[in-house]
Amino acid sequence: MSSDEEDYYMDSDDDMMDDVQDEDTSDIDMDDDDDDTDFGYDFKVGSGSKHKSYQVDYTSLSQPRVEQTMKEDVDHICGIFGVDAGTASLLLRNESWNKERLIEKYMDNTTKVLVDAGAAQPEFALVRPSTTARRSARSTSKLLSFKKSSNPTSSPEQPERIPSTSFTCPICFDDSPDLKQLALHCGHAACSGCWNAYVISKIRDEGEHCIRCMTEGCALVATDEFIHDLLVGPPGSPAPTAVTPIDPSADVHENAVAFNRFNQLLVRNFVSSNPNLKFCPFPGCTNTVECSLGSGKAVLTSVVPTVKCGARGIPQDTSDLKEGVSGKATFSSALGSSGPSGGGTSIHDKEHVFCFGCPIEGDHRPVVCAVAKMWMKKCEDDSETANWIKSNTKECSQCQSTIEKNGGCNHMTCKKCKYEFCWVCMGPWSEHGTAWYSCNRYDEKGSIDARDAQSRSRASLERYLHYYNRWANHEQSAKLSLDLYLKTEKKMEDLQLTSSLTWIEVQFMRRAVDVLLSCRTTLKWTYAMGYYLARGNEKDLFEDNQRDLEKAVEDLSELLEGPMPTEVDAAAGSGSGEGGGGGGQGGQGSISELRQKVTDKTVYVQKRNEIVLDDTAQGFLDGRWRWNTSIDGFEDPADEIRVD
Amino acid sequence: MASISSRRLAKELMEIKNDGCPVGINLVKADDFSTWWFTIQVMGESLYKNEQFTLQFRFDPQYPISSPAVQFVVTDGKEAPVHPHVYSNGHICASILGNEWSPVLSVIAVCVTLQSMLASCKEKQRPIDNDRYIKHAPENPKKTRFHYDDDT
Ligand SMILES: [Zn+2]
Ligand SMILES: [Zn+2]
Numbered sequence: 181m182s183s184d185e186e187d188y189y190m191d192s193d194d195d196m197m198d199d200v201q202d203e204d205t206s207d208i209d210m211d212d213d214d215d216d217t218d219f220g221y222d223f224k225v226g227s228g229s230k231h232k233s234y235q236v237d238y239t240s241l242s243q244p245r246v247e248q249t250m251k252e253d254v255d256h257i258c259g260i261f262g263v264d265a266g267t268a269s270l271l272l273r274n275e276s277w278n279k280e281r282l283i284e285k286y287m288d289n290t291t292k293v294l295v296d297a298g299a300a301q302p303e304f305a306l307v308r309p310s311t312t313a314r315r316s317a318r319s320t321s322k323l324l325s326f327k328k329s330s331n332p333t334s335s336p337e338q339p340e341r342i343p344s345t346s347f348t349c350p351i352c353f354d355d356s357p358d359l360k361q362l363a364l365h366c367g368h369a370a371c372s373g374c375w376n377a378y379v380i381s382k383i384r385d386e387g388e389h390c391i392r393c394m395t396e397g398c399a400l401v402a403t404d405e406f407i408h409d410l411l412v413g414p415p416g417s418p419a420p421t422a423v424t425p426i427d428p429s430a431d432v433h434e435n436a437v438a439f440n441r442f443n444q445l446l447v448r449n450f451v452s453s454n455p456n457l458k459f460c461p462f463p464g465c466t467n468t469v470e471c472s473l474g475s476g477k478a479v480l481t482s483v484v485p486t487v488k489c490g491a492r493g494i495p496q497d498t499s500d501l502k503e504g505v506s507g508k509a510t511f512s513s514a515l516g517s518s519g520p521s522g523g524g525t526s527i528h529d530k531e532h533v534f535c536f537g538c539p540i541e542g543d544h545r546p547v548v549c550a551v552a553k554m555w556m557k558k559c560e561d562d563s564e565t566a567n568w569i570k571s572n573t574k575e576c577s578q579c580q581s582t583i584e585k586n587g588g589c590n591h592m593t594c595k596k597c598k599y600e601f602c603w604v605c606m607g608p609w610s611e612h613g614t615a616w617y618s619c620n621r622y623d624e625k626g627s628i629d630a631r632d633a634q635s636r637s638r639a640s641l642e643r644y645l646h647y648y649n650r651w652a653n654h655e656q657s658a659k660l661s662l663d664l665y666l667k668t669e670k671k672m673e674d675l676q677l678t679s680s681l682t683w684i685e686v687q688f689m690r691r692a693v694d695v696l697l698s699c700r701t702t703l704k705w706t707y708a709m710g711y712y713l714a715r716g717n718e719k720d721l722f723e724d725n726q727r728d729l730e731k732a733v734e735d736l737s738e739l740l741e742g743p744m745p746t747e748v749d750a751a752a753g754s755g756s757g758e759g760g761g762g763g764g765q766g767g768q769g770s771i772s773e774l775r776q777k778v779t780d781k782t783v784y785v786q787k788r789n790e791i792v793l794d795d796t797a798q799g800f801l802d803g804r805w806r807w808n809t810s811i812d813g814f815e816d817p818a819d820e821i822r823v824d
Numbered sequence: 825m826a827s828i829s830s831r832r833l834a835k836e837l838m839e840i841k842n843d844g845c846p847v848g849i850n851l852v853k854a855d856d857f858s859t860w861w862f863t864i865q866v867m868g869e870s871l872y873k874n875e876q877f878t879l880q881f882r883f884d885p886q887y888p889i890s891s892p893a894v895q896f897v898v899t900d901g902k903e904a905p906v907h908p909h910v911y912s913n914g915h916i917c918a919s920i921l922g923n924e925w926s927p928v929l930s931v932i933a934v935c936v937t938l939q940s941m942l943a944s945c946k947e948k949q950r951p952i953d954n955d956r957y958i959k960h961a962p963e964n965p966k967k968t969r970f971h972y973d974d975d976t
């Protein structure tokens with residue numbers, strides 16, 4: 181087409197205004213106020229210290245920080261190609277942000293690269309958009325031309341080529357005189373209302389950041405600046421922070437939400453094209469984690485890259501951004517979260533812990549991704565068989581009365597007959613303290629003896645249920661412990677008011693629960709590991725460590741669920757355990773006594789947890805673990821140790 | 825203010841009534857701005873000589889920003905054309921109705937495109953995954969994410 185089209189595109193050297201939003205570009209502060217509740221694996225950004233065997237180096241990045249990196253890439257390309265920022269962004273997006281490859285291709289065939297990216301029409305691309313020097317990030321906003329067709333006197337710098345006589349929008353056929361018309365630099369004009377509806381539908385309903393011209397067959401893609409100006413207002417609007425969409429009837433809030441989402445889509449696109457980056461999978465979270473695992477998948481057979489994005493809970497202000505972001509349930513609502521309370525973070529505002537190597541949300545240490553995935557798949561396939569295990573009630577094996585579990589502790593006492601037993605294996609509790617008793621170990625004898633197909637399949641189910649039962653129980657116990665703690669929390673705060681204890685001093689319960697929850701996560705996954713570990717010496721040692729951690733965790737759990745002292749130095753009094761928890765100790769000690777006990781136990785539990793994590797991780801690094809089935813990335817087991 | 829879709833459909837309907845439809849396409853019913861029906865025939869030599877099909881268009885309030893839901897009617901003795909891109913339940917796998925939809929396209933443009941899709945057909949056959957697809961197909965073809973393998 182003609183040269184005036186070209187001018188139209190090139191006429192953009194005024195308007196140097198650069199109003200990139202002044203956002204906080206600092207890194208997230210990883211120094212949580214409760215470092216001591218972690219087990220030393222809360223790796224600090226930039227500390228550079230030597231980490232433990234079960235930790236990986238990583239950095240948490242906020243969205244503005246990632247945007248900063250993107251902008252640097254865009255500026256780099258602008259500098260080399262002499263194109264504006266909008267074009268550079270389109271080129272980079274189309275080449276998956278691979279600068280080297282883009283430069284190479286661009287040098288080879290500029291026209292093709294521009295057209296493929298939707299930055300130019302085939303006939304325009306012949307003219308390299310590099311006649312002017314580097315442009316500002318804002319310059320392309322002139323690509324977006326709009327005018328009031330009824331008012332010829334309004335602005336003299338408008339492109340002449342759009343006739344000021346009546347304009348009928350080709351999409352909605354509106355021809356009102358005050359219609360604003362917009363076009364990408366192809367000149368395919370439509371009214372602002374149609375553009376607004378179109379762009380919002382692409383972003384919100386399709387999650388699309390490459391938004392093509394509305395005209396059929398036109399492959400031009402809207403630049404970031406076009407989207408910005410359309411949705412939240414062109415630069416130089418009366419109040420720079422206010423949202424002033426070009427379309428007068430646009431819903432300001434809806435536009436702002438869509439623009440937010442657009443920026444997030446750009447960040448996600450950037451993050452997903454870089455193997456060293458991963459977007460935080462928690463709903464509403466916009467942080468990114470950077471982690472260099474080295475050469476591909478192989479490393480995942482020896483390392484579990486557990487990372488934290490640096491945020492906690494669910495961002496409050498994204499409640500209306502959630503739609504389309506993720507269909508996942510939010511845990512804050514499940515736990516009745518009311519956001520951070522009183523300066524500190526609340527215990528139910530969980531940290532965003534996830535695996536860098538696989539889609540599992542949460543910490544699946546000590547077991548490597550391939551094994552964790554297999555286990556999750558197995559649980560999914562067998563969910564019906566195992567559903568009954570999740571039930572909160574069981575029958576007392578002595579008097580058959582129904583017993584409900586209302587805490588995380590597995591030491592149960594039947595209210596009726598006072599029988600003390602283990603919730604998991606239903607065996608007498610008295611045996612659990614003795615050295616020869618192991619609740620965690622599955623007796624493989626049964627499956628070895630089984631000769632015929634039917635008894636073999638029965639043995640195989642029993643074996644699975646042994647592991648699944650314990651797996652599910654730690655998950656359930658963690659939840660019940662948290663529920664119970666939330667009830668206790670209030671008591672502890674009251675205690676602070678009526679005693680000389682400081683806020684810090686009453687935090688020992690919370691720390692203990694934090695530790696307990698993390699250790700139950702470790703324990704949970706040790707059962708996935710145990711299910712697939714081949715029998716032998718190594719597995720025995722693994723289960724010894726597992727048992728010691730489990731024992732320590734159950735002891736701490738029991739202590740936490742025992743009766744609370746009501747006064748700071750109350751004399752040891754009477755008071756018996758409740759139905760579910762607390763057998764053992766019975767009486768109430770003073771608060772300082774309890775505090776000492778809980779603190780000591782917490783330290784011990786942490787130590788046991790570290791042993792399990794470290795030993796297992798070390799085993800992966802040494803290639804010590806042998807499996808009873810084929811696992812992705814590992815040697816196949818010999819036939820005689822297969823358990824299928 | 826009238827919604828974009830009703831003003832736009834009113835305009836399309838007016839053009840159809842004033843200018844008529846292209847040869848082989850006839851408006852059957854358009855009493856509201858939610859569902860329209862057309863008959864469609866392939867003119868000249870083609871595999872569908874002497875056959876007539878009925879097309880149904882359903883519009884949501886986002887039309888024409890979002891594409892219409894278009895399918896062949898397969899009730900009341902009517903049948904969908906036997907074509908590699910047309911399922912026996914009337915659903916059509918055509919990129920123009922999916923990711924290639926453009927808000928400047930119109931109902932008539934869709935009819936003409938489908939008409940030429942039939943006209944250029946070389947062999948009357950159902951899509952290879954027809955049986956599998958119709959077993960699980962959603963009621964609204966727009967809910968299917970078709971994979972557009974070629975542009976015939
Ligand atoms: Zn319009
Ligand atoms: Zn265009």
Ligand SMILES: [Zn+2]
Nearest residue numbers: 460465489532
């Ligand atoms: Zn996060």
Ligand SMILES: [Zn+2]
Nearest residue numbers: 535537538549
């Ligand atoms: Zn993983």
Ligand SMILES: [Zn+2]
Nearest residue numbers: 576579594597
């Ligand atoms: Zn009993």
Ligand SMILES: [Zn+2]
Nearest residue numbers: 602604605619
């Ligand atoms: Zn037990």
